[in-house]
Every structure is written in C-alpha cells, then in structure tokens.
Amino acid sequence: MNSEATFHPNEELLEGYVQGSLSAGMNVVISAHVELCEDCQQRSQEMEATASQHWMQAEEEQEPAISADVAAIIRSITSQPQVRELPERASAVEEIHMLDHSVRLPRVLAKVASDGLVWKKLANGINQASVTLDDKTQCDFLYMKPGSQVPVHKHQGNEITLVLDGSFSDESGMYRQSDFVVRTPDHTHQPVSEEGCLCFAVLDSPLTFTSGLARLLNPLLRYRFRRATSIGV
Amino acid sequence: MNAPMTAAASTNSRDESSAAIQEGGSDEALLIAVGNSQDTAAFNQLFNRFSKKIFALGMKLTRNEQLANDLVQEAMLTVWQKAPLYDLDRGTAQSWIFTLTRNRCFDIMRKMKRQPTTVSADDIWPQEGEVDFNLSHAEQGSMEVEIANIESYYEQLPDAQRIVIEQIYIYDQTHEEAAATLDIPLGTLKSRLRLGMGKLRQMIGTEEDE
Numbered sequence A: 001m002n003s004e005a006t007f008h009p010n011e012e013l014l015e016g017y018v019q020g021s022l023s024a025g026m027n028v029v030i031s032a033h034v035e036l037c038e039d040c041q042q043r044s045q046e047m048e049a050t051a052s053q054h055w056m057q058a059e060e061e062q063e064p065a066i067s068a069d070v071a072a073i074i075r076s077i078t079s080q081p082q083v084r085e086l087p088e089r090a091s092a093v094e095e096i097h098m099l100d101h102s103v104r105l106p107r108v109l110a111k112v113a114s115d116g117l118v119w120k121k122l123a124n125g126i127n128q129a130s131v132t133l134d135d136k137t138q139c140d141f142l143y144m145k146p147g148s149q150v151p152v153h154k155h156q157g158n159e160i161t162l163v164l165d166g167s168f169s170d171e172s173g174m175y176r177q178s179d180f181v182v183r184t185p186d187h188t189h190q191p192v193s194e195e196g197c198l199c200f201a202v203l204d205s206p207l208t209f210t211s212g213l214a215r216l217l218n219p220l221l222r223y224r225f226r227r228a229t230s231i232g233v
Numbered sequence B: 001m002n003a004p005m006t007a008a009a010s011t012n013s014r015d016e017s018s019a020a021i022q023e024g025g026s027d028e029a030l031l032i033a034v035g036n037s038q039d040t041a042a043f044n045q046l047f048n049r050f051s052k053k054i055f056a057l058g059m060k061l062t063r064n065e066q067l068a069n070d071l072v073q074e075a076m077l078t079v080w081q082k083a084p085l086y087d088l089d090r091g092t093a094q095s096w097i098f099t100l101t102r103n104r105c106f107d108i109m110r111k112m113k114r115q116p117t118t119v120s121a122d123d124i125w126p127q128e129g130e131v132d133f134n135l136s137h138a139e140q141g142s143m144e145v146e147i148a149n150i151e152s153y154y155e156q157l158p159d160a161q162r163i164v165i166e167q168i169y170i171y172d173q174t175h176e177e178a179a180a181t182l183d184i185p186l187g188t189l190k191s192r193l194r195l196g197m198g199k200l201r202q203m204i205g206t207e208e209d210e
C-alpha cells in the first residue's frame, strides 16, 4: 500500500526525532512518515548511529549525583527478571473506515486513534478529529471529501501534514500518500482535494483564518468530482 | 514473585565470560554476557561506562538534574531487562543504549508533565526486532517438508543463518544454549533464525508454486 513519498522531513526535523528533542506531536507525525518511507527509515538509522557516536565521544561537564550507593542500585536492578520475548502488542485500532473503504494507519497513528476519534464537521466537506498529544501542538486527523477545500489560512507556527490516503494540492504542488508537507508561518495557502484525502496534521501553534470565520462556513468553490464518493484507491 | 536466578547458574556463567569481561571487553561483549547469562559483573562494567553518558543525555533533554538522575537508573534497568533482545545484526551496543535512553527519557518526561499517555516511546520509535514478529509464530511446524528438498535449500543459506538453524533443529538446543555456544546475543540468534527460516519457507514456497 505504500506509495513512494516525494516530500520528506528535512534534516533538522529528522535529527530532532532521532535525538528525542521534539514534542510528542512532532514525533508522532514523523514516526508515521518514517514507517511509510523506506528512505527515511534508512536516514534515521544512519542518524541514530552518528548521534550515538557523538554521544559517546562528548566530554561530560557534570557527573550524575546518585544518592544511594551504586552497588545497591546495581543489586536492585539485577534482581529484576529479564525480558526474553518481545511482549505481544495489544492490538490498537488499525483502520479508519471512510465512506466506502478503509485506510490502514501507520502503527503510531493507530495507537493515537485507539482512544476513539470524534469527528467534527469543520466546513464544507471537511471533517476533523482532534487528538491531544502534548501542550505544544494541535494534532488532528483531517478528512477532506472529494472536491473540498480548506479556507485560506495563515499559521503562526509550522503546520505539518502527512497524507495517509488520497491526495491534495495547493499553490506549491500536489501531495499524495506518505508525503510529509511542511508549511511555515509566512505561508498562506489554500489546500484543495479533488479526489478526497485523509491526513494527519500537526500545528505547533494555533492557526488563524485570514478571511474570517465566516469564510469557513461559506460554500466553497465547487470542484468537479472525478468520482462521486471514493477517495483514491 | 519472580524467583531470582540460582546462585549456581550465575556463578557458572560468570566463569565462562569472565576472561573477556576482566580484560575490559567491548560494549557488545558485555551486553551479550548480560543477555545470555545474566552476568552481573558485565552489567557492573556497563553501568560504569554508561551512567555518565546517560546522565548527560538526560540533562540535555530535560535540563533537570533530578530527572537526569532518575533516567540513569531507569535506562540501566531497561538495559538489564532487555539485554536478551539485543541484536548484533542491528547495530552497536552504544546505539542500542542511546535509543533506549532516549525512549525512557521521553516516557519519564511525559509522566512528569502529566501528558496523555496514549502514545509511549515504544510506539514512536519502533522496537528492535519487532518488524518481523509475525514470522516467529509461523516458525513452528514448518519443518514438515521433505527432507531431501530442504537439504539443498539449506545449503544455499548464508553461513550465519545456517549454523543457527543447525544448533536449534539439528542439535536440538534451546535458543539460550545456542546463543551461548555460538557466542552471539540471543536477539541476534533469534533474528538470524527468523531470517533463515523465512528464506527456507520462501524457497519451499516458490518451488511448489511453479
């Protein structure tokens, strides 16, 4: 089911993911892309190897201050049982059911969705299910019906959109399954989905609609549907 | 609850690996000794080598001394617990401990900030060895194929995989015994076994299809 991605996280983001320095929301969207993208699996493995080398080579400025005596800590650790088999994963939600077909989710998103998604109608043809992962990001599953359009908006922070199914386009290009699309604050854009799409989006600060809330409720430009209901596949 | 290892078992295993350990063996050798034979002397050495490193990474990620100290204990506990799953084929001991430390740190920070625990580090960064998990279920009972055929397939396997299968299926050793005999981590043994068995099945499957 994986289509090869054209748009990937940049070095800085992937590095942050590997180093563990990003927010949970960012980690989740990057992790989901990495699962879908062999290139980024490769890249992140190489980065892990490099990061761990640097980690070993660095000089420490400060010693750990372990209060109890080290021998006692080691004794208490080594009295614990070891794990000889990976535990079987509790099965999470794996698919999101759309109108006429299901979309299989990357594992981390399946986990994110496992508490249940509450879909809200946002505007014409756009549905949103928000999930809370941390206090720094706003994370949503977005489902755009065929022919729908997101109102013109501007971000205060960055917006990352991972396409899970179908496609959408904006002024700068066309994005398909597995694509990792980054929009920066100075970027005003107006995504349109002709064939419909399911995305996972992460904002690192709230977004503002440049043309007012009313715009959100207005009927949007009509697009000819290539297909009546199906989104891709 | 969990019975501690018998004294005899741990003494024996320490004797076997003590030479490498005392000479200051590689991180990998230490980790293998911990994973294959619960070698506490080897674990001691790993603790000495890595606790400063773990603390430093904790400081960098949390900027909180208390958390960084907690992280040393949590991460080293995970090293102990998961050592049998360490897999030489997938990277160095330092990279294994680095990723495990990063993951524990993520979980500790979330717990401290009382953030939703829907996702944990193990969801975000897939665990080593998990990818081909399904194969291990199918492993049993797959040997009921004509022996003559298998032999020729078996010859085609890479040495590393063949000797593992040999230990398990021909000499009838347990996974732990075979890992000790071959002096490789249990995790490596299991992944080579999975790969080898997967290849055998594939060869058998292809033959039948044609």
Ligand SMILES: [Zn+2]
Pocket (backbone or CB within 6 Å): A005, A007, A008, A009, A033, A034, A037, A038, A039, A040
């Ligand atoms: Zn990628």
